[in-house]
Amino acid sequence: xxxxxxxxxLLLLAxxxxxxxxxxxxxxLDGPSSVYTGWLADVLKDWPASRPGSDGTASLQLSCxxxxxxxxxxxxxxxxxxxxxxxxxxxxxxxxxxxxxxxPGVVDVHVLPGxxxxxxxxxxxEQRVPVFFLPNVIYELANLVDKTNPGLGIYRYxxxxxxxxxxxxxxxxxxxxxxxxxxxxxxxxxNAQWGPLPASAVWRESLRxxxxxxxxxxxxxxNPGWSVERxxxxxxxxxxxxxxxxxxxxxxxxxxxLR
Numbered sequence: 001x002x003x004x005x006x007x008x009x010l011l012l013l014a015x016x017x018x019x020x021x022x023x024x025x026x027x028x029l030d031g032p033s034s035v036y037t038g039w040l041a042d043v044l045k046d047w048p049a050s051r052p053g054s055d056g057t058a059s060l061q062l063s064c065x066x067x068x069x070x071x072x073x074x075x076x077x078x079x080x081x082x083x084x085x086x087x088x089x090x091x092x093x094x095x096x097x098x099x100x101x102x103x104p105g106v107v108d109v110h111v112l113p114g115x116x117x118x119x120x121x122x123x124x125x126e127q128r129v130p131v132f133f134l135p136n137v138i139y140e141l142a143n144l145v146d147k148t149n150p151g152l153g154i155y156r157y158x159x160x161x162x163x164x165x166x167x168x169x170x171x172x173x174x175x176x177x178x179x180x181x182x183x184x185x186x187x188x189x190x191n192a193q194w195g196p197l198p199a200s201a202v203w204r205e206s207l208r209x210x211x212x213x214x215x216x217x218x219x220x221x222x223n224p225g226w227s228v229e230r231x232x233x234x235x236x237x238x239x240x241x242x243x244x245x246x247x248x249x250x251x252x253x254x255x256x257x258l259r
């Protein structure tokens with residue numbers, strides 16, 4: 001069978017297998033559930049019917065999702081098309097030690113020794129808080145990865161242990177659109193003891209971090225020859241060019257509908 005035909009068959013099988021939902025939907029992660037844990041499971045169960053639409057006008061599209069009960073509970077939908085293979089994007093996401101060089105505000109991140117158990121592992125994070133007199137936030141995320149369906153990669157994560165981090169719940173779905181094209185969809189919800197930070201500052205700093213981090217993933221996958229320093233610098237420049245759109249996202253955030 002020709003390679004192109006084989007790829008088409010594998011993609012068709014992937015779509016058929018996801019017609020009744022993606023993997024991980026019924027698998028629990030360690031740690032306390034958030035108000036979004038069940039909601040994210042429902043999205044996975046209904047995929048691809050639940051896949052959010054995109055206007056396709058931006059290289060990285062962010063939508064802000066507000067939690068009715070807490071103004072400083074940040075929720076985001078991040079969508080982009082990466083001009084690189086699914087394998088190339090997975091390689092960036094799997095390279096956990098590099099996160100601190102690519103993602104703003106991350107002091108350290110590593111896989112907890114001994115935590116690997118099949119598709120499961122725990123990551124330990126240390127992040128700066130944008131208030132000089134508050135200590136860094138240290139927390140653990142339970143991670144679960146599924147690459148069993150051809151043309152699909154699913155990364156699910158949830159707060160395992162948090163200290164001042166009260167909740168963190170999210171997922172990334174990667175879908176192969178072609179040999180050098182991948183659809184990236186991420187939902188990210190988190191809340192913390194933000195100290196004196198007003199809601200507007202929490203949202204704006206979170207949007208900056210999300211945009212730069214996702215853009216760094218995109219640039220790293222598309223330009224494997226670039227140094228991580230160049231990727232991080234370019235991602236920061238792209239955010240500056242999109243800062244007005246990010247402000248609009250914050251001001252036009254939509255309220256979540258929770259079950």
